[in-house]
Amino acid sequence: MPTISFSLSDLNKLLGKRLDKDKLEKLLPCAKAELEDVEGDDISVSFNDTNCPYLWSVEGLARLFKGVLNVSTGLYSIKVSKSGFKVVVDRKLSKIRPFISCFIAKGKKVDDYLLKQIIQLQEKLADSFGRRRKKVSIGVYPSKKIEFPVSYKAVSPSLRFVPLGCHEELSLAEILKVHPKGKEFAHILESFSEYPVLMDSKKNVLSFAPVINSELTGKLDVGDDELFFDATGTDEDSVYLVANIFAAALADRGFKIESLVMEYPSKRIVSPTLAVRRLKVNSDFVNRVVGSDFGERELKGLLERMRYGYSKGVVVIPFYRGDIMHPVDIAEDAAISFGYDNFGALSLSSYTVGKPLPEVHFIDSSRLLWVGLGYQEVLSAILSNKDLLYDKLNVSDFGTVEIENVMSHTYSCVRSWLLPVLLDVLSKNRHVDYPQRVFEEGLVSVRKGDSVVDERHLSAVSAHASASFTEIKQAVGFVLAALGVDFVVEEFEMGCFVPGRAAKIVVGKKQVGFFGEVHPSVLENFGLLVPVVGCEINLSLVLEYKSKK
């Protein structure tokens, strides 16, 4: 979730209205935003909507609030004059980073606060919306240092310039190897033999996209009053949208925006595009989605407060919004404009039959029987690790779902059985009064080749000085009989049990579980100094057999 910081007095200045902290907090939901932090005049706000980047600036927020508060409603637009300059786009970029959108902003001095706001918006747009600069990245430069026209071209990695904040020239290849930003973003360019740069007519490098600006022309300072902006990227709509959002933000600050021509090999685009889209939406549709009874006039009013244009079933979407895909998006904005709190709730009217999953009754019955035997139920993580599941139990891997991008070894696979988890519980409670009797019922996943089966298992262990094979056999016998399961017991060998003191539970010729006396070497692995007996039953298999019968 993107988070931005700004000063409340700045917001109020942009808004032309005085909001205090409480009023702001009440207004934020219409931007799907929440107040994160307030410290005097400093506000920080986070946004739930990851697809609405124009809001990630105080200017964008003020623009929406102006509509909602009826300060200024209707379709938002800005005045743009032609700069007469152009940016020439190299054909060779079509496979590398084909799209670019630039503009010039003039007439306001950049102060310390504004510089921070510009950097903040640049970062939010490039990091969150621009997929960590892969899809879109942004450069801002003091325009007076640039000799137009600018060319955007693919060049050899051997080209040299002084990167921002450095004192000596480095080649593009060196930047990717040694410069911190170069190392951070090298992966974006790793499959290419030529790299994108912006260069002015004196062959001075403005920036190495999407990595870093140059020290010579790419350093924006307090006091600068003419800015050159570029967005480059791999997705055409997103590149233009980002430039539009930035142009609107600077225009709201009082900058005059000047356009440039983006001269592609096969087309010319005037940038910023400021392109609006039209979408057919009428009050019938909105009313159906929302449950409202808005008339056309009311709908028009609601949408204009969200800064749309509306006329006779057609919505005009402002140029800084790329998130509108479907008329339902417009319906939601109409509802937000009206206020969710202002709708009366409707109850559901259809009759439906409720039911749990078919296995639930059987599973819950088994749990209750173990409780009746004096066992404490536990609930554990499904994620586990192979040391616990196999090594500590003297058992070899019988099919495990393993995680590829492991974060911690403890949680590096999905559990395939439950007995190890319960022994782990015992080992964590060595200081607690005995007897200790615990059980768990839950999901395990067993992998067979490339298929995975989720099974419901139940395991129980009993630990105390006189725990015996008889005890666990009695318990298993009692539970299965009460569940109406006919079973036989057969000899069984498994690394975790004492040889000759383990048995398998067979139902209809199929093994559905086992029980026995835990081997002292396993107890040693868990640091246990008390005899333990335990069982594990595959309830899914038992239930399958029962329902066949």
Place this chain on the structure above:
Amino acid sequence: MNIKKLAESLHPFERRVLPLISKYRFLSDLASASGLKEVEVMRALQWLQNKKAVEVFTEPEEFVDLDSNGRKYVKVGLPERRFLEVLKKGEEIPVSKLAEKSGLNKDEVNVCLGLLRQKGAILLLKKDSKFVVKITEKGLKLLSSEFPEEKFLKGVFPRDVASLSKDERSVFDLLKKRKKMLVVDVKRIKSAKLTSLGKKLVDLGVKDETIVDSLTPEILRSGDWKKKNFRRYDVTINVPKFFGGKLQSYRYFLDWVRSKFVALGFQEMNGPIVESDFWDMDALFMPQFHSARDIHDAYYVKRPKFADIPSSLIKKVKAAHESGANTGSIGWRYSFDVEQTKRCLLRTQGTACSARMIGSGKLEIPGKYFGITRSFRYDVIDATHLPDFYQTEGFVVEEGLSLRHLIGLLRMFAKEFADADEIRIVPGYFPFTEPSAELFAKHSKLGWVELGGAGIFRPEVVKPLLGKHVSIIAWGMGIDRIGMFKLGLTDIRQLFSHDLTFLREERLV
């Protein structure tokens, strides 16, 4: 309590000890007189003290015992007697010969000289510049009977100093001064004294024979109990803690959640733990470049790498992503990766189960569905995050559902599951719903707390999976958090605790 009831409530130990207290003060004496162990007497005394029938004291007491000389003299006789025996015939015996004749050592001889002169039992005379000793009449008389010191030393030791008679006390004082004769020790001694209530109880009679203590098969068989009263127990007394078998509290809460949903007409659905990108995200119209789809947010699986997904479904979902296809949308406008969509991962959201149900071909319309599912996220563990947690989610499908039904549904959930009257419903964002809303409830201690989110499934979700559009309200609740509220817990890790003491003592409801 009246005295009769009190008498009936006495434990057999109390019955045996109580009448003895008027005769014996000390714990050890009471033990030997009653035939009980000291610990049993002590328990009886404590219970009696709780009943205000006795007072129990712990006092420092002096005890006197024989020291090495004292023990020796009990065997061989006191030195002064042996000294006088030598003089018995009335001879004058030089001091220098006394040791040899009496078998005493020099020290003893000196002690005897001083002591017996003081008593006037001997005379010390100077003859021919030598000292000689002679017995007196008084001395002869003394010798003929038992010395008070001898009588004292013959007693039973150790003795309580406080219990000595006046005469004994003066002998004790004398002997105490002599070398290694007696040793005095201070012990902390428990003693008991009857209170007036105790005396009344004794007078009333607390004989064992009139009372049934533990009911035994023998007593039942003989019918003895018919002639007796039952001992009354002190039912307020603390007993050792006992832990029976118990369901795990959070799991039990989830059982309750399930039964609640069933009662509200919802049917349960589920899905596999190992999901594919397709069902977990793509079918839910989350673009493949969405930030929640990073390797830093989901656990991808080593094997199987790819899942089997019907290619006809992939085609429809791909078209919705790329261009909106026939849904009325312009889509996300990017090139959909048909290999990536099959990639296996651990389910990151229970909503995957909803997608499967809608695409199953078995969807009932109208219908209500819910799931209580484990989901997995690449998260660092702390008091509010686990990589492995529960979600509840589901949907309501019916022609003509709107945002106002959604608001009604959320209000009902807040009331039914969190007992919350004061709630707030605000706009929300989920890639798969539009309009979307978030539900907050006022918690008495924590203020406004997010309970869950909801929305109307986007046409881009419904149409590719179902083949037609119908309004579906989807919702999800952070059930872990609601469970924590209900159980009074503050740390999410407690929901999955392995601490047996905590599990045994935790409340179930």
